Amino acid sequence: QKEVEQNSGPLSVPEGAIASLNCTYSDRVSQSFFWYRQYSGKSPELIMSIYSNGDKEDGRFTAQLNKASQYVSLLIRDSQPSDSATYLCAVNKAAGNKLTFGGGTRVLVKP
Amino acid sequence: KAGVTQTPRYLIKTRGQQVTLSCSPISGHRSVSWYQQTPGQGLQFLFEYFSETQRNKGNFPGRFSGRQFSNSRSEMNVSTLELGDSALYLCASSWDRGTSGSNGYTFGSGTRLTVV
Numbered sequence: 385q386k387e388v389e390q391n392s393g394p395l396s397v398p399e400g401a402i403a404s405l406n407c408t409y410s411d412r413v414s415q416s417f418f419w420y421r422q423y424s425g426k427s428p429e430l431i432m433s434i435y436s437n438g439d440k441e442d443g444r445f446t447a448q449l450n451k452a453s454q455y456v457s458l459l460i461r462d463s464q465p466s467d468s469a470t471y472l473c474a475v476n477k478a479a480g481n482k483l484t485f486g487g488g489t490r491v492l493v494k495p
Numbered sequence: 496k497a498g499v500t501q502t503p504r505y506l507i508k509t510r511g512q513q514v515t516l517s518c519s520p521i522s523g524h525r526s527v528s529w530y531q532q533t534p535g536q537g538l539q540f541l542f543e544y545f546s547e548t549q550r551n552k553g554n555f556p557g558r559f560s561g562r563q564f565s566n567s568r569s570e571m572n573v574s575t576l577e578l579g580d581s582a583l584y585l586c587a588s589s590w591d592r593g594t595s596g597s598n599g600y601t602f603g604s605g606t607r608l609t610v611v
Contacts, residue, residue: 418599427585427602428538472538474599481526481589482551483600485538 385410388475390486399495403460407473407486410454416476417449418483419458421469428472432458463493497522499603501586507609513574516606520567520588526550527569528600529561532583544569545591576610583607 388409397403405419416435420428432447434440434456440447446459456475460467470488477484500519508514520527528551529541540553544563561571567588573580584607587600 416599427605428600430599430601433599480545480550480591481528481543481587481598481600482540482553483528484540485530487537 386486387411387484388473388486390471390473390489392487393490394492395489396492396494397463399463399465399493401463403463403467403491403493405458405460405471405473405489405491407456407458408454409456409473409475409484411475411477412451412454414451414454414475414477417447417456418474418476419445419447419456420472420474420485421467422472422488423469460491463491465493465495467491468493499586499588499601501584501603501606503606504604505607505609507611508576509611510576510578512576513572514576514608515570515572516584516586516608518569518571518586518588518603520569520586521601524588524590524601525567526589526591527563527567528587528589529569529571530585530587531555532585532605533581538585541571573608578610581608581610 419432422428434447434449444461448457472488473486474483526545528543543551563569583605585605586603590598
């Protein structure tokens with residue numbers, strides 16, 4: 385079992401719809417959780433961080449964390465073609481900065 | 496505010512050679528981490544340096560090494576290159592939260608290494 389698992393996709397959503405991405409992690413001591421967006425040929429870009437159970441909203445993005453179920457999700461509201469990218473879930477369990485990344489979910493937003 | 500700067504952007508090396516990649520973190524960031532990204536394995540953690548000390552290490556062979564200087568700049572070295580080392584090498588810097596977890600990274604643009 386991988387430490388951080390994501391559906392590879394592609395997740396195809398129509399423009400204006402909500403894209404829902406899921407991520408599960410295996411280690412219960414995980415403390416910090418992140419969503420990165422990576423466009424083809426570019427480096428990952430941090431879009432959300434979440435540290436405690438519940439929801440965290442930032443613009444069109446909402447991250448949800450459920451530590452009991454070891455589950456993190458990302459909602460993208462009013463999806464735009466510019467949201468088409470690979471979304472990477474990352475988890476940190478150690479002191480310091482050692483993030484473990486999932487394989488990423490490719491999202492395609494169709495006009 | 497300058498981002499994370501990696502040099503060179505592209506590199507072609509021959510099997511058996513060694514290579515050194517450089518990373519300058521965001522000003523004030525003392526934690527620098529290195530990742531290897533390949534289509535098959537995704538992003539894999541190499542190591543993290545903080546205050547010139549290796550604080551975390553991934554599961555890579557000893558051919559992969561790194562160091563950090565007093566100004567937080569970091570280098571990674573790969574010796575005896577193999578074809579399978581062809582990848583995008585990403586450097587990332589971060590503020591330090593100590594035992595409270597991580598603030599997440601800002602990544603550099605990466606160095607694309609091709610081993611022939």
